[in-house]
Amino acid sequence: MKSIALCSVFGLIATTSSFAQPGAIYNIPPYGDAPPVQQGYNRQMTATVGSPRDFAPSSFSWSGIYVGGNVGLSGGDFRYPAVVSSTGGAILGEGAARLNSSGVLGGGQVGVNFQLRGPIVVGLEADIQGASVTGEVGVDSSLGGTTLSGKAGSRIDFLGTARARVGAVILDRGLLYATGGFAYAGGNSYVNGAYGGSSVSISKETLARGFAVGGGLEYALTDHWSLRSEYLYADLGKTSLYNGSFFSANANLAVETTTHIVRAGVNYRFGGPEPIIAKF
Numbered sequence: 001m002k003s004i005a006l007c008s009v010f011g012l013i014a015t016t017s018s019f020a021q022p023g024a025i026y027n028i029p030p031y032g033d034a035p036p037v038q039q040g041y042n043r044q045m046t047a048t049v050g051s052p053r054d055f056a057p058s059s060f061s062w063s064g065i066y067v068g069g070n071v072g073l074s075g076g077d078f079r080y081p082a083v084v085s086s087t088g089g090a091i092l093g094e095g096a097a098r099l100n101s102s103g104v105l106g107g108g109q110v111g112v113n114f115q116l117r118g119p120i121v122v123g124l125e126a127d128i129q130g131a132s133v134t135g136e137v138g139v140d141s142s143l144g145g146t147t148l149s150g151k152a153g154s155r156i157d158f159l160g161t162a163r164a165r166v167g168a169v170i171l172d173r174g175l176l177y178a179t180g181g182f183a184y185a186g187g188n189s190y191v192n193g194a195y196g197g198s199s200v201s202i203s204k205e206t207l208a209r210g211f212a213v214g215g216g217l218e219y220a221l222t223d224h225w226s227l228r229s230e231y232l233y234a235d236l237g238k239t240s241l242y243n244g245s246f247f248s249a250n251a252n253l254a255v256e257t258t259t260h261i262v263r264a265g266v267n268y269r270f271g272g273p274e275p276i277i278a279k280f
Contacts, residue, residue, distance in 0.1 A: 062115045064112070064269045066226075067267070068108065068265050068268060070109060070230075071104070072262050073103075074102070075101060076101050076259030077101060077135075079255070080255055081095075081253075082095060082254075083251070084251050102133065103131060104132055105133065105261070107127060107128050107158075107160075108128065109267075110126055119170075121169065124164055125165055126160070126162045126163075127160060129159050129160065131158055132155070132156075137151065150194060153189070153190060154188065154190075155187045155189075158185065159185040159234070173219060174219045176215075179213070182211060183235075184209045184236070185236050186207050187208075188205050188206065189203075189239075202242045208237055208257050209237055213232070215230070217229055218267070225266070227267075232261040233258075239256075
């Protein structure tokens with residue numbers, strides 16, 4: 001019996017060895033039979049999950065550098081404070097005249113936005129516009145039997161600003177903002193008059209400086225293009241026009257310029273939101 005059992009064991013070992021392959025891996029579960037893992041075959045599970053864009057939720061941001069153009073209307077006042085004094089320095093009279101101004105303007109802007117955490121957006125913007133904004137008055141009458149004629153006026157040829165902006169995101173892709181900063185304008189002011197046998201002609205190119213404040217609403221049509229409307233109030237300060245003899249007296253004349261601007265514009269923003277890519 002012992003010899004029969006020993007022969008059976010050696011026979012089982014020999015039978016198993018005849019099917020074994022060098023380097024083969026066997027996985028024998030506790031219960032039942034399982035096929036062996038074949039030599040040299042390493043299977044790795046793969047899956048196609050689509051492009052990263054398929055997993056990128058809406059992540060629009062106002063951050064970035066932008067350039068654009070604008071066109072609008074401008075209207076306000078040219079105010080002319082004047083002091084007339086005798087050659088000895090005594091004030092003979094003082095007052096101010098006011099002219100309404102109106103016209104059009106158009107140009108371009110460049111700026112940068114930074115969207116902070118949440119809906120708050122801050123930024124800087126500089127713009128410059130060519131303009132045709134004028135105000136003029138003429139007179140042709142008789143004063144004490146002597147003819148008085150002339151005209152006076154001012155115009156704005158260009159206007160620019162450098163401003164800060166701060167706003168909040170509304171309506172998903174809308175930006176409601178307030179703005180304020182430095183403003184400047186170049187133009188010309190003139191006075192031409194004749195009274196009796198005397199005449200005066202004043203013409204001066206001016207560069208006025210002051211401030212601008214306002215606000216606007218901008219809406220992003222795409223990740224790069226946006227439309228906006230904007231209102232600005234600009235106070236360009238006081239600029240001296242003339243200080244010298246005026247007929248038989250001395251005169252000091254200046255111009256104070258204020259204007260309201262309503263304009264529409266379009267911007268192109270460089271860059272764009274980075275997609276959120278799902279990783280597996």
